[in-house]
Amino acid sequence: MGIKQKLGLGVASAALGLSLVGGGTYAYFNDTETSTNTFAAGTLDLSVDPEVIINVDNIKPGDWMNRTFKLNNDGSLDISRVLLTTDYSVTDAGGDNIDDMGKHIRVNFLQNIDKSGIVQPNDIIYSTTLHDLKGTAPDAVQKKIWSFFxxxxxxxxxxxxxxxxxxxxxxxxxxxxxxxxxxxxxxxTFEAKQTDGERR
Structure with a gap:
């Protein structure tokens, strides 16, 4: 047998040995389990009751109007803040307005009763015209006073x-x-904001 034949036989034997070793790795026991997981997002759902807070006609300078309403968290997530933004439009019946009527309508107070103390109100807005409220966004559910109550x-x-x-x-x-x-x-417009993320 020549050297080429011996080398060829040796390579063939080595290849056969490797294939047997490689094939042998599939002979071991094996077990598989599947984990099915879910990520379900919560919901932010804020509602205003009643939806129309004020609807009044025939007012004159000096008139004031008291109203009550509530904000409900109907979602599955806690709300950290509710930003209140103000917008308005004026219909000028006589076409003679020089001034903005929004400068003459004042919010004397907007109190969050649930955040108030026994004697001290929790004023979200205090003595500000609608004109001055534009461009601001106070937090309607912020406790702005120091109180145990x-x-x-x-x-x-x-x-x-x-x-x-x-x-x-x-x-x-x-x-x-x-x-x-x-x-x-x-x-x-009342805009609800989520609380900070946390370890779950």
Whole structure:
């Protein structure tokens, strides 16, 4: 047998040995388990009751209007903040307005009753005109006072906060005839924010 034949036989034997060793690894026992997992997101669901907080006509300078409403957390997640933004539009019936009617409608207070103390109210807004509220975003569920009484800031799932608000058509002791017959449409938007992420 020549050297080439011996080398060829040796390579063939080695290949056969490796294939047997490799094939042998599949002869061991084996077991497989499958883990099925779920990530389900919670929901933020804020509602205002009633949806129309104020609807009044025939007002005159000096009139004030008290209203109550509540914010409900109907979702499955706690709410950390509820940002209140203000927008409004004025219908000028006489076409003679020089001033903005929003400067003459004042929110004397917006109190979160659930966050208030026994004697100290928790004012979210205090003595500010609708004109000045534009561009701001106070937190309607923030506890702004120091008190042992009342709830902490935020709005837990399944709970609600009660609010007391007073609007006033300010009598500035000046000529306000330009506003006769006019109307102001107020839009308050309440935007709920989630709480911080946490280890689960």
């Amino acid at each position: 009342g709830e902490n800031s935020g709005l837990k799932t399944g709970t609600s906060d009660n609010f007391y608000v007073q609007f006033e058509f300010v009598d500035n002791q000046d000529d306000q005839n330009e506003f006769q017959g006019d109307s102001l449409s107020l839009e308050w």
